[in-house]
Amino acid sequence: MDHARRPGAHLRVVxxxxxxxxxxxxxxxxxxxxxxFKVISIAPLGDPWQIEVRGGRWSLRxxxxxxxxxxxxx
Amino acid sequence: MTTPGSPAAARKQVxxxxxxxxxxxxxxxALTGSSAKVSNYPGITVDRRSGLMTAxxxxxxxxxVPGTYSLxxxxxxxxxxxxxIVGVNGAPVPxxxxxxxxxxxxxxxxxxxxxxxxxxxRCVVALTMVDEAAIVPDAAAVAAAFQCEVVPVTARTRLxxxxxxxxxxxxxxxxxTAIWRWSPAAHQRANLDAARAAIPDAWRAPQxxxxxxxxxxxxxxxxALTCVEDDDELELPASLRVLVRxxxxxxxxxxxxxxxxxxxxDREVPRLLAAARxxxxxxxxxxxxxxxxxxxxxxxxxxxGFLAFLVVMGVMFLALFMWADPVIDAIDKGFKGLGGLxxxxxxxxxxxxxxxxxxxxxxxxxxxxxxxxxxxxLFLGFLExxxxxxxxxxxMDRVMRSMNLHGRAFVPMLSGFxxxxxxxxxxxxxxxxxxxxxxxxxxxxxxxSARLPVYTLLIGALIPGSRATxxxxxxxxxxxxxxxxxxxxxxxxxxxxxxxxxRLPFFIELPPYRWxxxxxxxxxxxxxxxxxxxxxxxxxxACSIALWALLNFPRELPAGSKDxxxxxxxxxxxxxxxxxxEHAAKKLEYSYGGRLGHAIEPLIRPLxxxxxxxxxxxxxxxxxxxxxxxxxxxxxxSDADENSESLREKLRGARTADGKRAYSPLVALxxxxxxxxxxxxxxxxxxVRRETGSWRWPAFLFTYMTTLAYLASLAVFQxxxxxxxx
Numbered sequence: 001m002d003h004a005r006r007p008g009a010h011l012r013v014v015x016x017x018x019x020x021x022x023x024x025x026x027x028x029x030x031x032x033x034x035x036x037f038k039v040i041s042i043a044p045l046g047d048p049w050q051i052e053v054r055g056g057r058w059s060l061r062x063x064x065x066x067x068x069x070x071x072x073x074x
Numbered sequence: 075m076t077t078p079g080s081p082a083a084a085r086k087q088v089x090x091x092x093x094x095x096x097x098x099x100x101x102x103x104a105l106t107g108s109s110a111k112v113s114n115y116p117g118i119t120v121d122r123r124s125g126l127m128t129a130x131x132x133x134x135x136x137x138x139v140p141g142t143y144s145l146x147x148x149x150x151x152x153x154x155x156x157x158x159i160v161g162v163n164g165a166p167v168p169x170x171x172x173x174x175x176x177x178x179x180x181x182x183x184x185x186x187x188x189x190x191x192x193x194x195x196r197c198v199v200a201l202t203m204v205d206e207a208a209i210v211p212d213a214a215a216v217a218a219a220f221q222c223e224v225v226p227v228t229a230r231t232r233l234x235x236x237x238x239x240x241x242x243x244x245x246x247x248x249x250x251t252a253i254w255r256w257s258p259a260a261h262q263r264a265n266l267d268a269a270r271a272a273i274p275d276a277w278r279a280p281q282x283x284x285x286x287x288x289x290x291x292x293x294x295x296x297x298a299l300t301c302v303e304d305d306d307e308l309e310l311p312a313s314l315r316v317l318v319r320x321x322x323x324x325x326x327x328x329x330x331x332x333x334x335x336x337x338x339x340d341r342e343v344p345r346l347l348a349a350a351r352x353x354x355x356x357x358x359x360x361x362x363x364x365x366x367x368x369x370x371x372x373x374x375x376x377x378x379g380f381l382a383f384l385v386v387m388g389v390m391f392l393a394l395f396m397w398a399d400p401v402i403d404a405i406d407k408g409f410k411g412l413g414g415l416x417x418x419x420x421x422x423x424x425x426x427x428x429x430x431x432x433x434x435x436x437x438x439x440x441x442x443x444x445x446x447x448x449x450x451x452l453f454l455g456f457l458e459x460x461x462x463x464x465x466x467x468x469x470m471d472r473v474m475r476s477m478n479l480h481g482r483a484f485v486p487m488l489s490g491f492x493x494x495x496x497x498x499x500x501x502x503x504x505x506x507x508x509x510x511x512x513x514x515x516x517x518x519x520x521x522x523s524a525r526l527p528v529y530t531l532l533i534g535a536l537i538p539g540s541r542a543t544x545x546x547x548x549x550x551x552x553x554x555x556x557x558x559x560x561x562x563x564x565x566x567x568x569x570x571x572x573x574x575x576x577r578l579p580f581f582i583e584l585p586p587y588r589w590x591x592x593x594x595x596x597x598x599x600x601x602x603x604x605x606x607x608x609x610x611x612x613x614x615x616a617c618s619i620a621l622w623a624l625l626n627f628p629r630e631l632p633a634g635s636k637d638x639x640x641x642x643x644x645x646x647x648x649x650x651x652x653x654x655x656e657h658a659a660k661k662l663e664y665s666y667g668g669r670l671g672h673a674i675e676p677l678i679r680p681l682x683x684x685x686x687x688x689x690x691x692x693x694x695x696x697x698x699x700x701x702x703x704x705x706x707x708x709x710x711x712s713d714a715d716e717n718s719e720s721l722r723e724k725l726r727g728a729r730t731a732d733g734k735r736a737y738s739p740l741v742a743l744x745x746x747x748x749x750x751x752x753x754x755x756x757x758x759x760x761x762v763r764r765e766t767g768s769w770r771w772p773a774f775l776f777t778y779m780t781t782l783a784y785l786a787s788l789a790v791f792q793x794x795x796x797x798x799x800x
Contacts, residue, residue, distance in 0.1 A: 045472035
């Protein structure tokens with residue numbers, strides 16, 4: 001999802017990949033297929049990102065975000 | 075504890091659960107008032123808070139559990155929430171579970187509610203943050219959707235508390251049901267049945283709820299199937315673990331449950347929000363949320379972010395270093411004065427020495443930690459509650475992660491520059507036990523303030539060169555310790571099995587900025603500090619007394635030595651003081667601690683140390699700065715401190731038997747490296763034992779640090795000698 005790596009982007013989750021425990025954690029937090037989220041900002045050191053999903057703001061590492069298959073719906 | 079035989083006789087048990095940052099603690103404090111008690115879960119450092127509250131005519135015991143997003147546990151905190159809701163692993167079976175739902179994030183916080191209901195808990199919803207949400211759903215509609223009572227509360231203004239009590243009381247009388255909003259796929263059935271068969275009787279609904287509830291047992295089976303993994307930290311019956319490990323559970327099975335719940339939530343919650351009445355002050359509410367965005371633009375900004383970060387951390391660091399200092403000095407002086415008073419009152423003697431140097435000195439050595447602990451937890455509580463602590467982790471994650479540390483390990487490591495004891499207590503902000511322990515293992519490597527007097531003495535006395543060179547060396551010691559700590563974390567996270575772990579997603583919430591409630595902050599600060607006094611303090615006191623005995627017994631010099639008492643009685647003026655100092659030095663040399671210093675001399679010779687430094691190292695175990703005063707006694711300098719010029723002269727002038735300088739700059743460097751790395755602080759060991767619940771980790775900490783120190787000093791001295799710096 002590197003093309004969408006910019007603050008302000010609206011993205012929709014299509015699928016969540018990754019190892020089981022890791023994946024379940026993201027799903028349980030509500031990052032399920034179909035949900036939309038917004039990239040708010042990128043930390044000064046370039047990683048992680050701040051995203052807004054389901055009314056809450058979260059920190060998500062770039063490598064972890066790469067486990068999300070997304071489409072840009074900005 | 076509620077036992078199946080006598081449920082009516084026992085007090086009703088209510089558990090308060092919810093996501094982090096939903097105002098659960100404030101609600102707990104408001105409901106229980108001053109009756110709240112903080113104790114600890116055995117073996118781990120999560121506070122167990124419980125208190126009494128009234129509901130109707132009865133008194134109910136309310137338990138607060140750590141905030142969690144899901145019951146699919148991985149960390150110790152999540153396990154505690156699970157145990158408390160289900161009523162296993164020693165927790166009483168709750169009669170009612172109060173679930174806090176965040177009105178600003180309704181769907182996400184309701185995920186936990188669904189899990190509780192699947193397990194057969196009688197749930198009551200406390201709808202929090204209604205004063206912040208831009209859309210507040212109708213409580214009756216939420217209640218209908220989630221099939222339980224829903225009460226909007228604002229704990230700060232005590233709004234809704236009476237209604238919540240009444241709802242709890244009504245729910246106590248209801249029949250238990252296990253409510254599932256989805257049905258397991260057909261392919262899941264075989265796994266579920268097998269796992270359910272492996273659940274021990276004590277965990278089954280008939281035992282816990284005194285009524286059969288097959289769906290609740292299914293929920294437990296599902297929990298085991300989704301949670302058990304190679305590196306989980308869970309406590310569950312071995313039979314269940316063995317069974318789950320033998321079955322094939324795939325990501326598709328996880329989806330079945332997780333997406334099943336989300337399907338329900340994504341169907342119901344938007345409907346509830348759409349039906350909500352418009353709020354009159356919706357613009358003001360939106361502005362409040364907009365404020366967080368604006369503050370973040372500054373505090374997390376590309377240029378301003380680190381500047382703000384440095385200022386906040388700098389103030390905290392200076393506070394620990396400087397604001398605490400006068401209080402620490404006052405405590406020190408106060409106890410010295412008290413000791414002097416007692417000495418005058420009782421006269422000389424063994425009992426006086428024991429009371430003054432052993433007991434009062436020991437209590438003093440516990441209390442000197444208090445100012446820093448209070449200050450650190452005041453800062454931590456404030457930063458956590460206002461929302462900045464999560465952002466510290468966000469800012470520092472990149473750096474900390476490369477050493478396999480959690481972003482939240484930054485604050486404890488920084489605090490380690492002041493003192494390892496409060497710093498180790500501050501590791502509690504990390505949720506996973508493995509992360510906490512890894513941080514505890516490296517925090518004592520940071521240059522704490524107790525090492526400063528030692529460095530000051532050694533640099534001042536033995537390192538030639540200008541003040542600037544000396545200052546550079548001091549800075550180098552700080553860099554050395556920080557680098558060592560980071561590398562040690564990296565190495566241990568790869569080599570020490572319990573510290574190895576898969577990376578968890580760094581998916582942490584950055585809550586909206588809120589003004590902290592000082593009452594909650596102060597309450598937490600006090601509970602942490604009193605816990606330190608109660609539990610670590612007693613160990614530190616015992617060790618201080620033991621060390622006092624080690625350095626003060628036997629009391630008499632061996633037969634045939636000079637009769638100092640008679641000589642001192644005859645002498646006067648400066649002669650008398652010299653004799654007294656010499657007497658003290660002889661007594662220390664002859665004490666068990668002194669003999670220990672002699673005994674380890676062959677061992678520390680290769681590092682460049684003699685027996686006098688050996689005695690200093692033994693004494694430094696009480697606290698590193700004691701090295702200076704112990705060395706002072708050995709060199710017959712009463713009341714020496716690190717700036718004492720005469721002690722420096724003596725160190726410079728010390729000669730070995732063959733007339734060479736006993737302490738070359740190389741010895742000083744070797745000794746500083748030793749002090750940087752060695753585990754010589756019993757208070758740190760006591761607090762690590764307290765925080766990990768076993769002696770295993772302090773023993774490991776002591777062994778690895780002291781070995782490392784020995785080898786590093788050996789390398790410095792031997793290589794330095796070879797290169798001709800000896």
